[in-house]
Amino acid sequence: MADVSLPGGAHIFKWPKRVFALLTLVMLGAALVTVLILIFDRPIPPNKLKSVEDSFTKVDFSTLPEKSSFAARDGTALFSRHYPGATSNTIILIHGSSGTSASMHVLARTLQDRGANVYALSMRGHDGSGRSGDVDYVGQLEDDLADFIATLPAKQPGERRSLLGFSSGAGFVLRFAGTTYAKRLDHFILVAPILPRNAPTNRPHTKVGWTNAAVPRIMLLSVLSGFGIHQFEGLPVLAFAVPPELRKTQTTFYSFRMWKNFGSGADYARALGSAPGRISLVVGEKDEFVIPAEFGPLLKPIRPDLGIRVIPQMGHTDLTLDPKALQEVARIALDR
Numbered sequence: 001m002a003d004v005s006l007p008g009g010a011h012i013f014k015w016p017k018r019v020f021a022l023l024t025l026v027m028l029g030a031a032l033v034t035v036l037i038l039i040f041d042r043p044i045p046p047n048k049l050k051s052v053e054d055s056f057t058k059v060d061f062s063t064l065p066e067k068s069s070f071a072a073r074d075g076t077a078l079f080s081r082h083y084p085g086a087t088s089n090t091i092i093l094i095h096g097s098s099g100t101s102a103s104m105h106v107l108a109r110t111l112q113d114r115g116a117n118v119y120a121l122s123m124r125g126h127d128g129s130g131r132s133g134d135v136d137y138v139g140q141l142e143d144d145l146a147d148f149i150a151t152l153p154a155k156q157p158g159e160r161r162s163l164l165g166f167s168s169g170a171g172f173v174l175r176f177a178g179t180t181y182a183k184r185l186d187h188f189i190l191v192a193p194i195l196p197r198n199a200p201t202n203r204p205h206t207k208v209g210w211t212n213a214a215v216p217r218i219m220l221l222s223v224l225s226g227f228g229i230h231q232f233e234g235l236p237v238l239a240f241a242v243p244p245e246l247r248k249t250q251t252t253f254y255s256f257r258m259w260k261n262f263g264s265g266a267d268y269a270r271a272l273g274s275a276p277g278r279i280s281l282v283v284g285e286k287d288e289f290v291i292p293a294e295f296g297p298l299l300k301p302i303r304p305d306l307g308i309r310v311i312p313q314m315g316h317t318d319l320t321l322d323p324k325a326l327q328e329v330a331r332i333a334l335d336r
Contacts, residue, residue: 034220038232041217043239045252046209051288053243055317056103064105067122072147074136078129080148083108083118088159089334090152092145093120096167097194097211097262098240098251100127103320104166110326114334121148123169125258126251134234134255141172141261146181162187164333166320167289168194171264177279178271189333190281191319192290195264201294208289212239221256233257272303280307280332284314284325307332 067079081101091111093104101120108118124130124144135141145163155161163185165173170193177188195201214237221233236253254262264271272279281299283292292310299306309332311318314325 037216037220038235041214043212043214043217043236043253045239046212046241048243049208049210049241051315052210052241052317053246055321059106059321061102061105063109064102067101067128070148070151072124072144076124076130078124078144078148079122079127081105081108081120081122083112083116083120085112085117086115087117087153087156089116089162090159091116091118091162091164091333092148093118094123094145094163094165094169094172095120095126096165096169097254098126098242099166099169100249102127107164107166107320107326107329110330111333114330116330116334119148121145123172123262125254125262127249133236133251133253133258135257135261138257138260142176142179142181145176146184149181149184160186160336162189162333164189164191164329165193166191167316168263171195171268172262174264174268174271174275177275178267183276186277187333188275188277188279189329190279191329192283192287192316193264193281194289195268196266199268199294200298201290203289203291210241210289213237218256218259269302272299272306275303278307279303279305280309282309282311282319282329282332284316284318285310285312286314287316289316 065081065083067081069077069079072078079101093101093108095101095103101122104120108120111118122129124135124141125133149161161184163173163176165171170190173188173190174193176182182188193201217235218237221235221237224230224232233256235256237256238254238259240250240252240254242250242252281295283290283295285292295308300308309328311325311328314322319325319329
């Protein structure tokens with residue numbers, strides 16, 4: 001083959017080799033960055049957040065019911081606590097991020113004292129249910145909750161079944177309300193709900209201090225997921241401000257899968273719009289995590305019948321611990 005030259009003597013057949021070499025270097029560099037992120041970009045727990053951890057120091061847990069277990073569809077033993085009451089009002093409680101069924105004890109007792117039949121769940125990945133901070137696939141938490149509901153006695157005429165979640169658990173309740181399982185329930189109660197990070201209802205992360213995220217790892221795993229690569233999604237991407245002495249009780253890290261599953265998800269607007277039955281939202285005026293005034297403008301256009309109650313002078317954890325807030329939450333949960 002004759003040698004083909006460009007003006008100035010450059011040979012065009014040398015260019016493909018140079019491009020190939022450059023692409024090889026880029027791919028090797030990308031592979032190296034990927035490996036480094038997967039190995040080293042681990043989230044570090046923030047310092048203890050007193051507004052969360054210290055709020056439980058005065059709680060009387062002497063009447064805390066024992067855990068009971070049920071088998072999820074994959075055979076894993078998951079746990080809950082039962083506060084027996086009248087079956088005309090059955091309420092299932094979902095704790096917040098890093099939480100336990102015991103963290104809902106004061107609210108559960110308040111509801112029980114008003115006649116409700118209450119179950120406080122230990123969500124998979126928390127409180128001894130399954131592997132700490134992880135699920136097998138995104139959507140498993142919804143399947144687990146459906147499996148739990150299936151263990152309840154047959155629904156009686158006139159019985160109302162409600163699902164109440166707090167904080168990230170409230171976000172998960174909203175997520176569940178958008179599934180086909182939601183028709184098994186009549187009322188969804190969102191207590192101080194956490195929506196996705198870019199939602200206008202969230203306060204800036206730097207002003208909260210509850211979590212640290214491994215952002216590069218999250219971005220990388222999101223890209224890999226888009227290509228159907230899910231093998232690394234059990235790696236931790238989120239760390240909570242859990243002090244060392246409580247890390248055997250509370251969940252300190254969330255995997256990428258858990259981070260994607262335990263919350264409202266990016267599709268929260270569709271879930272809100274399609275939720276069957278009644279849906280209510282309760283938030284404290286002085287919540288440290290969310291901006292109460294933003295919920296109405298964001299959510300009311302999607303769901304005009306959404307009931308929103310802002311409780312004066314109350315912070316985030318107050319809604320599950322403060323007597324005045326508890327009475328208001330219970331009123332909304334039990335109101336027909």
